[in-house]
Amino acid sequence: MRQLLLDITEIGPPSLNNFIPEGNEELLYTLKNLVANNRQDRFYYLWGKTGSGKSHLLQAVTNIFLEQQRNTHYIDCNQADEIDFSLNADCIAVDNIEQLDDAEQIRLFNLYNQIRESEYGIFLASGTQPPAQLDLRQDLATRLGWGLVYQVHELTDEKKIEVMQDYAIRCGFELPLDVCNYLLKHEQRDLSSLIRQVSALDQLSLARQRPVTLPLLRELL
Amino acid sequence: MQKIETFWHFCLKHFKQELNGQQFNTWIKPLKLEICPGVENTLVLIAPNRFVLQWIKDNFVNRIDEMAQSHFNEKIHFKLELKDPTEIETATIKAPEPKSKEDKKPPADKAHGATARKTNPSRLNPAFTFDAFVTGKANQLARAGAIQVAERPGIAYNPLFIYGGVGLGKTHLMHAVGNYVMELDAGAKIRYVHAEKYVSDVVSAYQHKSFDKFKLYYHSLDLLLVDDVQFFSGKNRTQEEFFYAFNALIEAHKQVIITSDCYPKEISGLEERLVSRFGWGLTVAIEPPELEMRVAILLKKAFIEKIELDESTAFFIAKYIRSNVRELEGALKRVLAYSRFTGHPISLDLAKEALKDLLAIQNRQISIENIQKTVADYYKIKVADMYSKKRVRAIARPRQVAMAIAKELTQLSLPDIGEAFGGRDHTTVLHAHRKIIELRASDPGINRDYSTLIHILRG
Numbered sequence: 162m163r164q165l166l167l168d169i170t171e172i173g174p175p176s177l178n179n180f181i182p183e184g185n186e187e188l189l190y191t192l193k194n195l196v197a198n199n200r201q202d203r204f205y206y207l208w209g210k211t212g213s214g215k216s217h218l219l220q221a222v223t224n225i226f227l228e229q230q231r232n233t234h235y236i237d238c239n240q241a242d243e244i245d246f247s248l249n250a251d252c253i254a255v256d257n258i259e260q261l262d263d264a265e266q267i268r269l270f271n272l273y274n275q276i277r278e279s280e281y282g283i284f285l286a287s288g289t290q291p292p293a294q295l296d297l298r299q300d301l302a303t304r305l306g307w308g309l310v311y312q313v314h315e316l317t318d319e320k321k322i323e324v325m326q327d328y329a330i331r332c333g334f335e336l337p338l339d340v341c342n343y344l345l346k347h348e349q350r351d352l353s354s355l356i357r358q359v360s361a362l363d364q365l366s367l368a369r370q371r372p373v374t375l376p377l378l379r380e381l382l
Numbered sequence: 383m384q385k386i387e388t389f390w391h392f393c394l395k396h397f398k399q400e401l402n403g404q405q406f407n408t409w410i411k412p413l414k415l416e417i418c419p420g421v422e423n424t425l426v427l428i429a430p431n432r433f434v435l436q437w438i439k440d441n442f443v444n445r446i447d448e449m450a451q452s453h454f455n456e457k458i459h460f461k462l463e464l465k466d467p468t469e470i471e472t473a474t475i476k477a478p479e480p481k482s483k484e485d486k487k488p489p490a491d492k493a494h495g496a497t498a499r500k501t502n503p504s505r506l507n508p509a510f511t512f513d514a515f516v517t518g519k520a521n522q523l524a525r526a527g528a529i530q531v532a533e534r535p536g537i538a539y540n541p542l543f544i545y546g547g548v549g550l551g552k553t554h555l556m557h558a559v560g561n562y563v564m565e566l567d568a569g570a571k572i573r574y575v576h577a578e579k580y581v582s583d584v585v586s587a588y589q590h591k592s593f594d595k596f597k598l599y600y601h602s603l604d605l606l607l608v609d610d611v612q613f614f615s616g617k618n619r620t621q622e623e624f625f626y627a628f629n630a631l632i633e634a635h636k637q638v639i640i641t642s643d644c645y646p647k648e649i650s651g652l653e654e655r656l657v658s659r660f661g662w663g664l665t666v667a668i669e670p671p672e673l674e675m676r677v678a679i680l681l682k683k684a685f686i687e688k689i690e691l692d693e694s695t696a697f698f699i700a701k702y703i704r705s706n707v708r709e710l711e712g713a714l715k716r717v718l719a720y721s722r723f724t725g726h727p728i729s730l731d732l733a734k735e736a737l738k739d740l741l742a743i744q745n746r747q748i749s750i751e752n753i754q755k756t757v758a759d760y761y762k763i764k765v766a767d768m769y770s771k772k773r774v775r776a777i778a779r780p781r782q783v784a785m786a787i788a789k790e791l792t793q794l795s796l797p798d799i800g801e802a803f804g805g806r807d808h809t810t811v812l813h814a815h816r817k818i819i820e821l822r823a824s825d826p827g828i829n830r831d832y833s834t835l836i837h838i839l840r841g
């Protein structure tokens with residue numbers, strides 16, 4: 162009989178505390194200051210490879226603002242069909258900005274200018290390229306470069322392995338190095354995908370009553 | 383305290399020597415000095431508006447204090463007040479400054495949406511003034527034109543058409559005119575509008591059948607500032623409405639200022655009658671700032687933001703951030719953020735560390751191969767023509783442009799560049815560089831091509 166399991170491996174919603182700062186210490190410090198109302202600027206643009214943690218950080222900031230009862234919008238341009246930027250908010254986070262079509266770029270451009278003109282409002286955005294290399298309207302792209310721009314650095318493979326193994330220990334099992342390397346070579350390499358795989362591997366290991374090994378991982382995949 | 387008039391005369395005399403005429407007239411001349419009733423050894427500086435009050439507080443009050451210490455034999459305190467007693471806002475001299483402007487803001491923006499703002503019918507940004515505008519070769523003509531327009535709106539040049547690339551200060555300049563006119567005449571009806579907003583106003587007038595109201599408003603302005611007019615392209619009804627507004631204002635000797643990313647005749651999808659009208663007044667370009675000007679911009683920005691920035695650090699930032707002023711300001715913010723993070727003052731080493739991500743992209747990006755490919759694509763010639771011996775102008779000129787750009791954007795020596803262009807001699811590279819400098823000065827087409835290519839390569 163297949164064993165039913167309690168879900169004790171929930172990673173939790175994105176927060177600034179569960180983001181591994183490795184290589185992004187200054188960015189994390191800046192964002193913590195932002196949510197603690199000790200901000201240096203009102204405009205932030207984060208760029209980096211897919212899976213480097215941009216969405217995590219944007220969602221973490223917007224989650225905190227929502228907890229603080231601030232009128233906050235998180236918009237993922239990958240998900241939204243048609244984005245209406247005629248928003249009235251204290252904080253707007255626009256994730257995956259390069260996905261905006263021409264009309265949406267114009268609306269975002271207007272929104273950006275409105276926020277800039279007003280005394281209040283925080284604007285965050287993310288993309289895979291630095292502002293100057295974004296395939297967006299120049300006037301919008303240069304404005305993204307006007308505020309604080311940070312590259313979100315991906316974790317090194319060594320650090321990813323360390324995080325996966327730490328996570329496994331918290332779940333009560335040891336994750337062999339060859340399994341980690343296999344995951345890094347054959348699966349999506351962003352940390353949240355890797356942790357999801359480790360978590361699934363844990364579930365499978367418990368259900369099958371077998372230790373976590375490469376053959377078990379191959380079964381999972 | 384009987385010497386107050388003598389003291390103020392003494393101050394005015396010194397400020398006249400220390401500031402240029404425009405600064406003196408804008409900031410110092412409108413001030414009044416009075417004795418603070420009931421408070422011993424305290425003088426009140428009365429500013430005509432909040433903007434001047436803030437500027438004096440940020441930039442001149444310490445100097446006035448110094449003059450007072452040298453003039454009187456006792457400690458004098460100063461208060462700043464607004465002329466209008468209903469709006470009195472005081473600021474005691476040398477009050478401790480918060481860490482940054484941002485920190486002064488109320489905690490959670492709770493009652494305010496991002497778009498909720500104070501009533502400001504002109505939509506002018508008070509920070510965009512002539513004083514805050516750094517002048518160099520790239521923009522001196524535009525600035526001179528704008529000052530003339532500000533001093534004689536509706537008379538000097540109408541319209542004033544400012545064109546240039548993004549982030550070079552067109553918007554700043556038009557706001558500066560607006561602020562200047564507002565300083566001279568607080569009742570002037572001024573409106574800054576981005577072209578996109580004007581288009582949406584037209585759409586809204588359509589939807590609400592309120593064209594009469596729309597016309598009444600736009601035709602009654604004393605100064606209309608339209609930013610990025612290229613966005614009128616293809617929008618016929620907007621162009622028609624703007625045509626009427628433009629005519630009404632010009633006929634009534636009311637000033638119109640327009641900006642665009644290109645020369646009027648090069649804006650596609652714009653009615654001929656508008657294009658020709660845009661040329662009635664003065665058309666001026668703003669070019670990308672040269673190195674010294676970029677340094678000056680950084681130093682000015684640092685001064686305004688009370689950031690300690692030495693020239694060598696400013697030169698370092700300016701050397702690498704070349705494309706536009708926004709990016710330059712963004713880089714300065716990053717350096718400041720890193721200084722806050724590490725707790726170390728801003729220095730050249732700190733700036734290098736703070737901007738290392740940015741520099742890494744640039745170093746990766748600008749290789750001689752990349753320059754050759756970009757220039758070949760731009761002029762629609764083969765990359766192989768960059769190394770070929772062909773001397774027809776259609777190929778030789780782009781090759782010279784590529785060589786000049788390689789000299790400017792890479793650290794390669796002249797012989798290395800020559801080698802990369804089919805084994806040419808270093809004197810050929812030098813000649814190409816000189817030739818392109820000459821041509822840029824005499825041929826606007828080449829100048830624009832060169833600027834665009836630099837922009838593409840620099841990102």
